Amino acid sequence: MIELNDSNSYWWRPLQGQPEPDTRAKILNAAYREIHLNGFQAASLNNILSHTGVTKGALYHHFPNKTELGYAVIEEVIARRISLSFIDPLLNAENPIQTLIELIQMAGNAFTLEDISLGCPLGNLAQEMAPIDEGFRVRLNKIYQLWQGALADAITRAQHQGLVINDVDAQQVSSMIVATLEGCLSAGKISQDINQILLCGGGLIQYLNLLKTTEE
Amino acid sequence: MIELNDSNSYWWRPLQGQPEPDTRAKILNAAYREIHLNGFQAASLNNILSHTGVTKGALYHHFPNKTELGYAVIEEVIARRISLSFIDPLLNAENPIQTLIELIQMAGNAFTLEDISLGCPLGNLAQEMAPIDEGFRVRLNKIYQLWQGALADAITRAQHQGLVINDVDAQQVSSMIVATLEGCLSAGKISQDINQILLCGGGLIQYLNLLKTTEE
Amino acid sequence: MIELNDSNSYWWRPLQGQPEPDTRAKILNAAYREIHLNGFQAASLNNILSHTGVTKGALYHHFPNKTELGYAVIEEVIARRISLSFIDPLLNAENPIQTLIELIQMAGNAFTLEDISLGCPLGNLAQEMAPIDEGFRVRLNKIYQLWQGALADAITRAQHQGLVINDVDAQQVSSMIVATLEGCLSAGKISQDINQILLCGGGLIQYLNLLKTTEE
Amino acid sequence: MIELNDSNSYWWRPLQGQPEPDTRAKILNAAYREIHLNGFQAASLNNILSHTGVTKGALYHHFPNKTELGYAVIEEVIARRISLSFIDPLLNAENPIQTLIELIQMAGNAFTLEDISLGCPLGNLAQEMAPIDEGFRVRLNKIYQLWQGALADAITRAQHQGLVINDVDAQQVSSMIVATLEGCLSAGKISQDINQILLCGGGLIQYLNLLKTTEE
């Protein structure tokens, strides 16, 4: 069984510039980890409390119930992490398609074995909760669409810059990119083999290179 | 919350030629559904029992515990369904690449709203249980590798037949196809929008068409 | 089957000076009785709860599990009772050997039929749990050694006072006394006959009288 | 936890001259061991079955229920073992008191660590079941009285032979001997220290020697 430690994994490498987090933030972080480890339904409030030293009363002072805590984790933790890692870098990229490729390569190289084992926080929660709780689905979908939209924008821009061929639909390509990325992580999770991720990611990068205009 | 009914969805459309299932089979089928709906950890044995009319004593006669029941579901239900739907049709296909494309299209068209909402049984379980229970991971990985291997074989055969360009690696492509398929289903689950699946699947099919040799 | 009532038996005559016991104490007392009646393994938490009116949540707030509840019963209930009944009176006795004899006689006379039937709480638990759970064994052994040590001290003091013959080993004698006492209670339990206890206890007292120095 | 093996311990060293035991005997032996290990209430019929390879149907063909199986174990297994070990040797002893002493010494030397840990089958069952089930109590008491009676007879004979002083009551002494023996085993069980048994047993032997007439 996986131990909840303070390692510097890809998914919960601590965000910088946040001095002495208050109770609410402590709960949020611990909840994020617990949920990432065990899923939302199997996440235990008692575990979260014992890992933070916070009491149950304090928790229920800040969050009305477990579900709302889950919502807050999505909106305040996961959303930010996805933005920082996958969306922001694309926004003002000079060469969007190249930036995207490098982003994928960087992520692949940064993965630890634990990251592989646990998978993407967004994807995990979506897989588990989307069919069960509409509140989860809506919030997760919002992030998902944001991500995919940013990708579509980047590709469109790249097309306008003449960096990407024009006979592909940006929406379709971005949709496929996100799906393939999530699928790659899933493959890594099942096989627990980083080579599976690199193999699959390599396929994606090769595909993206096919989209580039052949410069001469 | 989704109700467990007897609808004819893609994932649990009843297999044919199995008259009057015995107790064990009844449990297995109900467990498959319950797990598909709620995930393994949240699956309730009591639900399974009440949906089958089987008693606890009977269940524990056939399976020593919940985990072993989960294993049996993987090995005896999920494995067969994946084989029937995605592997067998490829085995003796005359035109493997075309068969593969048609397979994807057929699956996309066959999906009901419920299927979209629930996602792929294999992918769901992998997402949830691979990091938590090695027994699950190994069994799921076996199916996953079988599937991917069958795809790689098909692509290699297509290359030998001159139907697919030779400058792609069959392993890499098959790995990416499986990942993208799983990712597409995930996207559909989050958005609960069949167009998302078609969009994403369309991207995959377009990609596969790129791999075909340009006949003249 | 024996009913759990509030009788004034030797073993659970309520300790004095403890007004309005709190929840934890109530659980502890009820657990002590239930364990004394049925043994630890067969002790039912539901019985304990129903006899106290306490709920499951409260019980598991105070004790992490049944085993720890058992440990607490040993350390906080049984230990005190043995001390009060068999150890403390010996500590500052002027004539230790005579005090010991009187102690045995008093205990014998105080026994009710129920006491005989249920036996010694310490001995029962030891018999049942020592081979099964090391935590039980260690805690029970601690009390046992305390008791035996107090007896050995008393005998040694008696020897120094010239009240007991010097050609016996205090350790050996005290070990035998404790064993014989426990054995007497066992005999009473099997025969459910108070005369058996008196017969056996009489033998012990006769033996102790043999150890006295013949004053002239 | 103690494993159920086939070791040659004092308590269940196999009785000789019993070729290829039938089903009933196999159940009886396995039940004896299981009960000795875990007590009667915690003894699991399923364990007994899995250790014998016998099925539940067969068990319930030979015994109407668990309680009757327990009775049979007492009457057919425990009774015989106590007789063989502690009663028969005394019956025709030329020097009863000396034989008794040697018997105690032999038993003490024969004990393995496992024997110490598990205690006397008779005493264990009595401690656990006498207050709970009258059927158990009666059957166990019968063996107990048989044993004690045999001891009383032996002492009486020794007195007639002039080997034991006349100013002790044979009944009382025999009662105390049995109690002390049981108590010694209990002490060994708690302390899990063979020296405790030897210390306590030494005290008993010393006491017995006091009863001898001083030959000159």
Added chain:
DNA sequence: ACCTTCGGGACATCCCGTTATT
């Protein structure tokens, strides 16, 4: 004589929330 299958209850555990108090 013996086997498989099954019935149904009891048990320890854990969980999410609530309430009174400070």
Added chain:
DNA sequence: AATAACGGGATGTCCCGAAGGT
């Protein structure tokens, strides 16, 4: 803002025994 105590339901597990077949 935070705490300790408590409520009460649901869960997986196990167990003894019954029933019907061979």
